[in-house]
Amino acid sequence: MAKLKPDLVVCNLSRRNPAINNLGQRLNHFACDLSRPAEVERAAREVGEFLQRAVPTGQVLLINNSGFGTMGAFPEPDLAKQVEMIDLNVRAVVQLTGLLLPLLRTRGGAIVSVASTAAFQPTPSMATYGATKAFVLHWSHALNYELRGSGVRAIAVCPGTTRTEFFKTAGLKEGNRADALAMTAEEVVLASLRALGAGRSQIVTGWKNKLASFVASPVPKAFATRVCGLVLASYRRMQTKS
Numbered sequence: 001m002a003k004l005k006p007d008l009v010v011c012n013l014s015r016r017n018p019a020i021n022n023l024g025q026r027l028n029h030f031a032c033d034l035s036r037p038a039e040v041e042r043a044a045r046e047v048g049e050f051l052q053r054a055v056p057t058g059q060v061l062l063i064n065n066s067g068f069g070t071m072g073a074f075p076e077p078d079l080a081k082q083v084e085m086i087d088l089n090v091r092a093v094v095q096l097t098g099l100l101l102p103l104l105r106t107r108g109g110a111i112v113s114v115a116s117t118a119a120f121q122p123t124p125s126m127a128t129y130g131a132t133k134a135f136v137l138h139w140s141h142a143l144n145y146e147l148r149g150s151g152v153r154a155i156a157v158c159p160g161t162t163r164t165e166f167f168k169t170a171g172l173k174e175g176n177r178a179d180a181l182a183m184t185a186e187e188v189v190l191a192s193l194r195a196l197g198a199g200r201s202q203i204v205t206g207w208k209n210k211l212a213s214f215v216a217s218p219v220p221k222a223f224a225t226r227v228c229g230l231v232l233a234s235y236r237r238m239q240t241k242s
Helices: 039-056 077-106 127-146 185-197 207-215 222-240
Strands: 010-014 027-031 059-065 111-116 152-158 202-204
Touching: 010 039, 027 039, 039 077, 059 077, 077 111, 077 127, 077 152, 111 127, 111 185, 127 152, 127 202, 185 202, 185 222, 202 207
Parallel strands: 010 027, 059 111, 111 152, 152 202
Antiparallel strands: none
């Protein structure tokens, strides 16, 4: 993003400061636990006030990127974690977008929401996670349709395996996953920005992920669920073995 627009100003909403900062003082961190509705409301208000004061003109790009998953039969590892996942992956996306949408309508811009290839079929062993990403995918398509002619667009980004902290959070050992299937975060971002520039409402990153999602989409849900369940069970065994 910084390469495309050197004067870009970024507002980051998360519990901790970003580990990577090549923007210097143009990166503004707003401490916020997105799984808590009151904190989302406060942070959205602070961001709006900051933009009005420091960057009063120009389009706004909202990126809904925070999220996590777990592996195991529901409700492993515990029910509270499952509910927190829904709060972060779904409710926070809807709430933050709704709070900032008036600003985007006024100034123009786009809403980028990170879904997943898990959105295209039920995902046994990751049942709640896959369902949250299916919500993000369908919601983004509908939102993009509703925003026609408003100067604001919405796009759902559906990456597959990506080299991030996702696997550590999900309880899997690092270094065991099949790196041949994984993309870097930079590759996912570049593909997403190209799709946004092309006016698309959905992007599945990587040809292997495109093929998998294309195959999964039209088949009966019961069959897709069984295949996905077998794949994820094998994958989990591979990731967790010593």
